[in-house]
Amino acid sequence: MVYLLYSIVGVICVYTARHYWFTLNRLFGFQRHPYIDIDTADWPPVTVLVAAHNEEKVIANILSALMTVNYPQEKMLVMPVNDRSTDNTREIIDEFVEAFPGRIRPFHRGSGKSGKAAALKDAMELVTTEVSLIFDADYIPGAGLIKQLVAPFFDPEIGGVMGRVVPLNCGSNLLTRLLDLERSGGYQVDQQARMNLRLVPQHGGTVAGVRLSALSEIGGWDDSTLTEDTDLTYRLLLHGWKTAYQNRSECYEEVPETWAVRIKQIMRWAKGHNQAMMTYSWRLLFGKHLATFRERIDGTLLLGVYVMAPITMLGWMLALILFYRGIEPLNGIVALLSITAYAAVGNFAAFFEIAAAVRLDGNRNRLAILPFLALGFMVSLFSVSRAAVSQVYDYFTKAEFHWDKTERFRTAP
């Protein structure tokens, strides 16, 4: 039991060191933005997919924004993927199709498997351009974003591209403010550091792009997964394709405004991520493929972030049990466990990553609410652990995953 605890503390320390490494790299290291300067080029035709399932509150915003971007009009086709919507999403899309003839080609999906991955898989069959960009319907792209997301594909090693997500409704309440801080740490520091260090930037499935030939090579979208983005990241990696992260390609999104929605969201992410971990971790670490040594290590650690929640809880339980059994050398270990646990759980970055990210973003006063992240941490810890337990239960009972769409809070225009 003692050795198990030692192992847990060891793993947590590895994650903590990783967070420190990322933060220091971001503050003092060489910053890689190799494609951001490509402003003049023979831009290729591109298809912009907008995943939409009951998105009447937000779909008009993104379509309006896409109609005003500075990408050559004749080379950009917008394809709203209306996935079995039962609200007015279809009518709103059709109004835009009429208003902007030839620029929007809707894909109304009336049946089929549920979930974004399944909808994108069907939509991709209609895509003929080498580059496709993917947005969720609640995102609002800026004028230069499309060019910025296409630019990395001039690099023949790049199979996927990921931009930065910035919460638009961050001022709504404490939860949105905490999520804003988490996103800031996760993108401004975590993702960019992985880009700088040539590790494994993660494809986020939105504000993102994919190369058609790479996607074909890896077998297309996998609609059996809950997080198609994580799945895509690893399949690209195993086939020698890189995912580029573009920190300056920012796009607004809407974050959950209620804890119930947030818990549902993070549980889905945890399940999907753990699913990818089960599928790819062994193969990534020990298999014969085209990923580099550092990608193998970082990719495996990235796959393990959500499973660290139940592992940390197990560590706490073990520490308590051993403490009450009077095992002496544990005091230091318990202290180490409590300090480092904060740095290791879930997909959100540790507090120092977040503090560094807020500083890099040029903000100041919002740092004051950092202590409240402990609240978000505890909620995530239990939610992610619960997700892991239910996933094990589902595995033995052969229950199928089901996809829950994240609720929107914006008022329809």
Next chain:
Amino acid sequence: MNAYLAVAGLIVLAGVMLTVPLIPAFNEVHRKTDAQPLNVIQRHAGEIRHFAQSFFEVMKELKPLLDRCHRSGAVVRGVLSGGSEYLVIGNSKDIPDLVKQADAFTCSSVVAFAGDFVCPGSIKFHQEIYARRRFTGGKSNQYRAVLGDGDVSLGPASTILRWAHSDKVLTAAQHCNLYGRISAGELIRLEHGCSFLRVNAPRIEVGTPAINAGPQISNGSAIDRHSRRILHDGDFEVRAGEVVHSNIVTRGTLIVRAGARVAGNIKSNKGMLLEPGVIVEGSVISAEQMVIDQNCALHGPVIAERKMTIRTGTNCGDAIVPTTVSSPEIEVQEGVLIFGTLWARVSGRVVGRQ
């Protein structure tokens, strides 16, 4: 002391000690002084001409005055609606007296030149300059920003601090220091010893361009070229004169020997050397240093993550399909021709032919 009271006191004290550090947090949650979303709207999307266009809008209010001064040769001072002082000059002979302050020649107003203008040297312009017709700058002038409707020629050893734009031809004579954004509607010429950061024009001539027999290749975007790729886990070499119909990605160094042609995109994760006469129809990307030898012809974007050297006779992009050449450090020999954008994040320099 009553034991219950002591416990209660301890609890209160502990509560206070826990709460006091959180006061700033509660205060920020309540007052929301920093709860705005990060400002990421890319209204101008890094448009190189953004400042020039904004300044042009400001100058529109001086148009009638410029017409008058052009006819009369008069000098008029005034204040723009935004509050900046201006000086409209109709005759170039006037300027030395206008800008002489103590022992130095400096000008703190926005200056608008009504006609063709030959500016004397060693003057510091602390505000923007607008030239409606041809503008010829003297030696060792320092400009904050220059906007020209006609040709703009900067004298030797001149400095641009913010930006410069000519609707036609912008020429920087030897040893100019061009900080910020430099753009032109037709052509930019950079002479020997010029330093630069961001330069954009349909045609950028570095020194006198050599005649490059390289073909114009304009049949589709580099991204659409060849989904097939050679992925090599180590150093890789394309033999002299070889023609490769594929993308090439190497984890090590990539050397393309003289006269080879790659009908695709190339990428190396370490250094890259393109020997003389190489033609690449797609993009050329190196994660470290890149040396492009003489007389190469490159179609797609050219990116080096550390340093780039481009030698005489090389063409990047073409008149039909302009492109981007970018690296933190760029050294360009005279005789190079670039169509589109030349962007050195840290430092760019024009050096002599070898």
